[in-house]
Amino acid sequence: MAERTIAVIYFAILGIITTAFGIADILVTAGSGSFAIGILEIPDDLFRGGWGGFIVLSAGLFYLSGIRNFENIHQFSKIIMGSILIWIMAGCDIFAMITESIPGGEDGSWFNTLDGFLGMYAPPYAPAVLLLPFSLMVVYYIFKRKQDI
Amino acid sequence: MKQTIEQRWDLIDKIAKQTVTFGEYTHSLKDAIGELTIKPFTGIPIAIAIMYAFWSIFGSFAGTLFTDGFMVKIFDGHFLPWMQNIFPGDGGWLYYIIVGDPLADNSFEAFGMLTSGLFVAIGVVLPAIFIFYLMLALLEDMGYMPRLAVLIDTVLHKIGLHGYAIVPTILSLGCNVPGVTATRILETKKQRFIMMTLLAIFIPCGAQIGIMEEVIPDTMGWVLLYLIIGYFVFGYILNKIVPGKSPEFLIDVPPYRKPMISNIGKKVWGRIVGFFKVAIPFVLLGCGIVNVLYLVGFIDWVGNILSPVFVLWFGVPEATAGPLIAAFLRKDLAVAQLSVIEMTPYQMISAVVLVSIYFPCVATFAMMIKEGTKEMLGALAVLFTVVFLYGGLIHLIGILLGVA
Numbered sequence: 245m246a247e248r249t250i251a252v253i254y255f256a257i258l259g260i261i262t263t264a265f266g267i268a269d270i271l272v273t274a275g276s277g278s279f280a281i282g283i284l285e286i287p288d289d290l291f292r293g294g295w296g297g298f299i300v301l302s303a304g305l306f307y308l309s310g311i312r313n314f315e316n317i318h319q320f321s322k323i324i325m326g327s328i329l330i331w332i333m334a335g336c337d338i339f340a341m342i343t344e345s346i347p348g349g350e351d352g353s354w355f356n357t358l359d360g361f362l363g364m365y366a367p368p369y370a371p372a373v374l375l376l377p378f379s380l381m382v383v384y385y386i387f388k389r390k391q392d393i
Numbered sequence: 394m395k396q397t398i399e400q401r402w403d404l405i406d407k408i409a410k411q412t413v414t415f416g417e418y419t420h421s422l423k424d425a426i427g428e429l430t431i432k433p434f435t436g437i438p439i440a441i442a443i444m445y446a447f448w449s450i451f452g453s454f455a456g457t458l459f460t461d462g463f464m465v466k467i468f469d470g471h472f473l474p475w476m477q478n479i480f481p482g483d484g485g486w487l488y489y490i491i492v493g494d495p496l497a498d499n500s501f502e503a504f505g506m507l508t509s510g511l512f513v514a515i516g517v518v519l520p521a522i523f524i525f526y527l528m529l530a531l532l533e534d535m536g537y538m539p540r541l542a543v544l545i546d547t548v549l550h551k552i553g554l555h556g557y558a559i560v561p562t563i564l565s566l567g568c569n570v571p572g573v574t575a576t577r578i579l580e581t582k583k584q585r586f587i588m589m590t591l592l593a594i595f596i597p598c599g600a601q602i603g604i605m606e607e608v609i610p611d612t613m614g615w616v617l618l619y620l621i622i623g624y625f626v627f628g629y630i631l632n633k634i635v636p637g638k639s640p641e642f643l644i645d646v647p648p649y650r651k652p653m654i655s656n657i658g659k660k661v662w663g664r665i666v667g668f669f670k671v672a673i674p675f676v677l678l679g680c681g682i683v684n685v686l687y688l689v690g691f692i693d694w695v696g697n698i699l700s701p702v703f704v705l706w707f708g709v710p711e712a713t714a715g716p717l718i719a720a721f722l723r724k725d726l727a728v729a730q731l732s733v734i735e736m737t738p739y740q741m742i743s744a745v746v747l748v749s750i751y752f753p754c755v756a757t758f759a760m761m762i763k764e765g766t767k768e769m770l771g772a773l774a775v776l777f778t779v780v781f782l783y784g785g786l787i788h789l790i791g792i793l794l795g796v797a
Contacts, residue, residue: 295445302438321425325439332442336449343453347462350395354466386422 251385252311255323257379259307262330265371266301269293284367292370300372303329303379312313320389323382330379333372341365406779416702419554423649423796430537431646436544443537447528455521456606464516468500473508490684498650501608508682513729514673521603521659522668525567530660534652538563539644546642552628553635554579555588555642561588565596568668569757572596582768583637587628590772593753594723594779595624600672601749608732611742616745623750623783671756672723679723683715683730694717706781708788708797709744710736720748721755738797743787751780 272286273281279286287293303326310322342367345364348356356364400529429435480490483495493505500512532538538560546556557578565572569592576588597605597620605613632639670705684694696703696714703711712734721729727748736744753776761769791797 291449295441299438299442299445302442306435306438317420317422318428320570321422321429324422324426325429325435329438329442335448336453339450340453340457343458345461346458350465354463372519373679389422 247260248314254313254381255307255314255326258375258381259304259311259326261304262307262326262375263304265303265375266297266299266304267295267301267373267375269371273297280368281355283367283369284374285370288371294335296370296372299329299333302377303327303375320385324386327379327382330372330375331369334376334379337370401624402494425505427540427646427649430540431543432647433547436540437783440541440544443532447532450528451521451524451602452606452610454524455517455603456610460517460603460607464512464520465499465599467719468508468512468516470485471496472511473503475498476505476508477503477768486688487570489688490681493680493684495622499711501729502561502731504684504690504730506680506684509725509729512670513600513723513725514676515609516602517729518592518600518672518676518725519665521606522567522599522665522672525599525602526660526661526664527657529563529567530657530664533658533660534650536647536649539646541640542644545647549663550639551632552591552625553639554628554634555586555639556644557585559586559643561592562596565592565598567599568594569593569666569672569753571597571667573757573760576764576779580642581638582633584639586635586637586768586771587631589764589768589774590631591624591628591759593761593772594627594750594776595620595684596684598754600723601728604728605745606706607727609745612738612745615742616749619742619783619787620749621748623779627775627779629666641742673691675754675756676723676726679719679726681718682727687715706788707747707784708791709740709747713747716744717746719749721758723754724748724754737796740793742797743784743791746787747780747784750774750776750783 269286270293273288276288278288292311306322306329308327310319310326313319314323338352339362345356345361348354349360430439470737477483477495477497478491480488488495489505491506491509494504497503497508498507500516503509532541542556542559544556545559549555549558560578561572561575564575572592573589576585576592579585579588602613605608605616609616683692690784692715695718696711699714700711703709703713712732716730716734719730728745729742731744731748734744752758758769762771788797
């Protein structure tokens with residue numbers, strides 16, 4: 245029972261933060277500017293900020309709508325779907341970093357230097373990348389659910 | 394031994410008792426997630442996320458990593474200068490056709506058969522087509538495509554089609570040729586006509602999308618938006634005016650499955666081989682023919698004659714006549730040509746939309762003839778009307794927004 249309450253509180257907080265990030269993404273893109281604070285950066289591009297923001301917002305809403313009656317398989321699947329959307333967004337951002345880090349640049353050598361390569365992975369990060377580690381908690385509950393069955 | 398009906402039913406009962414297990418079916422997590430992807434309220438955000446991933450990976454892999462990262466360096470830094478030095482007869486007509494502009498410092502501007510032609514085909518289109526077909530095969534083998542068909546069924550009914558129409562539509566985003574063939578999965582003549590017409594006009598192929606990603610990355614979204622709006626608006630109109638039936642469809646949605654690498658590999662390889670058998674000859678031929686037409690003055694002549702239509706009605710420079718002729722052979726080639734013509738960003742958007750909607754490439758055209766001459770002629774009549782109306786409308790929108 246206590247563990248269930250912890251899970252509900254955890255995904256409720258994650259849902260609220262994810263929803264807030266999604267709204268911030270959309271608002272920053274609508275204002276045609278970029279936003280950076282600490283290790284967080286919201287890009288000023290319609291594709292990642294606007295379209296991507298809608299997906300982060302949807303992930304937050306999936307979390308929030310899934311926390312009620314958490315044990316029900318259909319409700320739990322919404323929590324999983326929230327995490328899957330975060331993985332899609334973060335996966336695309338990380339893949340973009342990888343593809344940018346390999347070539348050596350327009351006038352440089354064929355491949356990037358080690359410093360240049362590692363520098364591409366330095367912060368700031370997009371909201372979905374920051375949310376990624378927290379979204380992985382769902383994997384624990386998937387396995388736990390399998391064990392309980 | 395001949396059995397009576399009762400004996401047959403007894404036999405069926407015996408077999409069923411031994412093979413069928415009865416009981417209450419409990420939903421698994423996979424079932425529950427599968428249901429989420431079909432219900433509109435939850436399925437639409439998921440579909441939007443999958444499309445986002447599709448285009449994000451497409452752009453990062455084909456554009457950033459391969460074309461910008463390596464192919465531009467290979468072609469502009471090594472292959473183009475080498476061709477310009479080694480090919481004899483600098484300034485002659487053969488040099489112009491094969492190598493192109495001797496002063497060009499990049500493969501887009503050279504526009505020779507073996508410079509721009511090979512760069513477009515191998516440097517830009519090959520990585521784009523590879524990643525497109527790889528992701529399409531993954532979505533097919535995972536079992537997502539039937540879910541997308543169910544999800545989009547209601548919307549496609551508004552334009553006289555049904556959920557299955559997503560198959561030719563998405564295939565056409567790779568290449569219009571298999572897309573036209575795939576219209577056969579639609580049941581009625583009306584549906585096939587609407588689908589074929591919309592594919593030929595509003596669906597850019599993977600090669601064209603790849604080249605747009607390379608030459609107009611900032612405005613590509615607007616081009617695609619105009620095409621999507623056109624797809625639905627003209628689809629709605631066609632549904633109203635074309636006689637015939639648009640039946641419902643019944644689909645068995647399979648469970649999600651883990652894709653098999655061997656299957657994915659076979660599919661991607663088969664599609665790439667098929668695509669390149671068509672693409673490389675047409676790209677090279679397209680460069681050659683357009684260069685010959687430039688040399689004999691035909692394109693300047695067409696540009697002059699159609700100048701009022703281009704400049705006053707469509708709001709684009711008359712120099713776009715050349716790319717529009719090239720578009721009949723290859724649309725990717727035409728967009729590459731447009732990139733070196735001086736124009737405003739809005740004119741570029743209009744010109745690329747015009748190249749997309751103006752005429753199907755010759756390979757698609759041949760496939761349309763194969764599907765029925767009457768349908769093809771009808772599609773062409775619609776196409777010319779749409780080009781004229783939609784091209785003018787885009788110009789008008791630009792004037793009203795103060796950007797044209």
